[in-house]
Amino acid sequence: xxxxxxxxxxxxxxxxxxxxxxxxxxxxxxxxxxGILLLCLAPLVLDAYFLTLGIQVAYLGIxxxxxxxxxxxxxxxxxxxxxxxxxxxxxxxxxxxxxxxPVFFCIPLAGYMTMVVGMIFGxxxxxxxxxxxxxxxxxxxxxxxxxxxxxxxxxxxxxxxxAPPVNLFGYExxxxxxxxxxxxxxxxxxxxxxxxxxxxxDGRAFVAVRDHYLSAEIMGINLTKYRLLSFGVSSFYAGIGxxxxxxxxxxxxxxxxxxxxxxxxxxxxxxxxxxSVKGALLGTIFMVMLxxxxxxIVGLLSATSWGNSTAFTDGLAYLKEMSIGxxxxxxxxxxxxxxxxxxQQIKAYWKFYPFSY
Numbered sequence: 001x002x003x004x005x006x007x008x009x010x011x012x013x014x015x016x017x018x019x020x021x022x023x024x025x026x027x028x029x030x031x032x033x034x035g036i037l038l039l040c041l042a043p044l045v046l047d048a049y050f051l052t053l054g055i056q057v058a059y060l061g062i063x064x065x066x067x068x069x070x071x072x073x074x075x076x077x078x079x080x081x082x083x084x085x086x087x088x089x090x091x092x093x094x095x096x097x098x099x100x101x102p103v104f105f106c107i108p109l110a111g112y113m114t115m116v117v118g119m120i121f122g123x124x125x126x127x128x129x130x131x132x133x134x135x136x137x138x139x140x141x142x143x144x145x146x147x148x149x150x151x152x153x154x155x156x157x158x159x160x161x162x163a164p165p166v167n168l169f170g171y172e173x174x175x176x177x178x179x180x181x182x183x184x185x186x187x188x189x190x191x192x193x194x195x196x197x198x199x200x201x202d203g204r205a206f207v208a209v210r211d212h213y214l215s216a217e218i219m220g221i222n223l224t225k226y227r228l229l230s231f232g233v234s235s236f237y238a239g240i241g242x243x244x245x246x247x248x249x250x251x252x253x254x255x256x257x258x259x260x261x262x263x264x265x266x267x268x269x270x271x272x273x274x275x276s277v278k279g280a281l282l283g284t285i286f287m288v289m290l291x292x293x294x295x296x297i298v299g300l301l302s303a304t305s306w307g308n309s310t311a312f313t314d315g316l317a318y319l320k321e322m323s324i325g326x327x328x329x330x331x332x333x334x335x336x337x338x339x340x341x342x343x344q345q346i347k348a349y350w351k352f353y354p355f356s357y
Contacts, residue, residue, distance in 0.1 A: 020199045022192075039184055043177040051176040053288055058183035059244040061284040062190045064268040065277060066237020069194060071266070072274035073203070074230035075210030076125055077134045080141035081265045084235045086257025087144060088114040088242030090155045093163040093252050103166045103247055107186075111239035117144075118235020119228050126224040141259055148254035160253035163246035179248055186244055190237060195277050197233070206230055210275075267324055271331050273338025282339040287324075294323055 013019040023029035043051060067081045092110035095101045101109065121140035125133055148155045155161055166173040166182050173179045197203045205226045208216035217223055246252040264287060272283020335342055 022195055022199075036184075036188060040181070043180050048176045051180050053292065055176065055179060055183045055248055056288050057281075057284050058187040059241045059248065060265075060268070060288065061187060061241075061281045062244070063238045063241030064265055064272070064284045065191060065194050065280040066234040066241070067265050068269040068272075068274065068276070068280040069197070069206070069237070070230050070234035072269055072276065072279075073198065073210060074206040074227065075213075076122075076227060076230055077130070077137065078122075078140075078231070078234065079134055079138040079259070079262050079266075080121065080144065081234070081238055082257050082259065082261030082263075083141045083144035084114050084118055084238035085242040085245070085261065085265075086148060086252075086254065087117055088239030089163065089246035089252045089257075090148065090161060090242075091239065092243035093161040093246050094154050096164060097161065103164055104168050107166075107240060107243040107247070110243040111236045114239025114242070115232045115236040118238070119232045122228055122231025122235075125227040125231060138259075141262055145254065145258065148257065155252070155254060158254075160251055163250055163252050165250065166247055183244060183248070186240065190240060191277060191281065194237070198277065202226070202229065207275075264324065267328050269338075270328055271338055273340030276338065276340035278343075279338050279340030282343070286327075286339065290323060290327065294319075 023032065039054075042054065046054075063081065063085050067078060070076050070078055088110045091113040092103070092106040095106040095109055095113075096103050121137065121143075124136040128136065149157065151157075166179070171178075173182050198206075205216070205221045208219065208221055209223060209226050209230075213223055268283035268287050269280055270283070271286050272281065273279025331338065
């Protein structure tokens with residue numbers, strides 16, 4: 001049974017294509033396809049609340065994967081990912097409102113616009129790294145926030161900008177049930193593209209730059225090119241996620257794209273696992289579900305006689321606010337490689353059971 005989900009012993013690969021396949025076994029490939037088909041049936045069985053959570057996972061997960069390609073695979077750092085996410089949302093709304101371009105085409109175009117902006121702000125990566133690069137990207141966060149507030153022609157200023165729903169062949173995806181399919185299509189497409197990118201020469205160059213940039217340069221890898229390219233890919237993902245976010249809500253306002261959102265994206269990839277495609281998705285699911293779980297716990301405790309006191313409920317409210325930072329610290333201490341590594345350990349335990357090794 002264990003061989004259907006894990007690569008069995010003695011299964012030697014004789015070509016690079018066979019060794020870099022996305023799915024280890026045919027069973028896992030069939031399981032993934034079946035999972036996607038089941039997700040297509042979700043609007044038939046789930047209510048709007050759970051669909052909303054799923055759509056949040058989709059657009060935030062796409063942006064989180066972009067940040068993981070930059071931080072986890074290439075070893076760069078960005079503290080302005082939330083601002084790039086917001087730029088994608090505004091860009092898609094601006095393209096439709098100003099030029100009448102169909103929303104379905106505005107979303108990828110917004111991704112490309114964000115990619116250009118990301119490469120401009122990522123250009124210092126050609127010369128600096130580490131803490132200095134982190135400060136440079138932090139400056140990008142505040143510059144874009146100021147741009148959102150001042151560029152009325154682009155963002156609508158303090159009033160914000162309307163973002164019409166996705167329209168395809170005359171059908172408008174206005175409710176959660178219909179938008180679910182747009183979000184699911186984008187999520188599957190972007191994650192497949194990201195997975196394939198890591199299997200290409202460019203993807204291996206990203207990892208080489210991360211592991212040892214001097215060795216990578218000796219091997220002939222152009223450090224400037226791949227550092228800039230990683231910023232571009234990361235920003236493209238952020239733009240796509242932001243555009244989906246804007247057209248799902250129907251309205252885009254600058255207040256939501258602060259440094260806190262950038263920190264939340266970092267938390268997603270740290271908790272999920274740096275340098276892991278599925279880790280980005282696992283971390284996003286964790287971060288989306290965490291406030292919902294805490295809200296449920298607070299509701300249960302508030303229903304008790306001792307839990308209804310003001311001091312206790314105030315303490316729980318502060319604990320909710322601190323939970324994100326607390327979870328990051330706990331993961332860094334006890335599971336620094338994230339949920340993706342824990343999942344690998346669970347699969348290995350199942351394969352070798354009842355033996356420890």
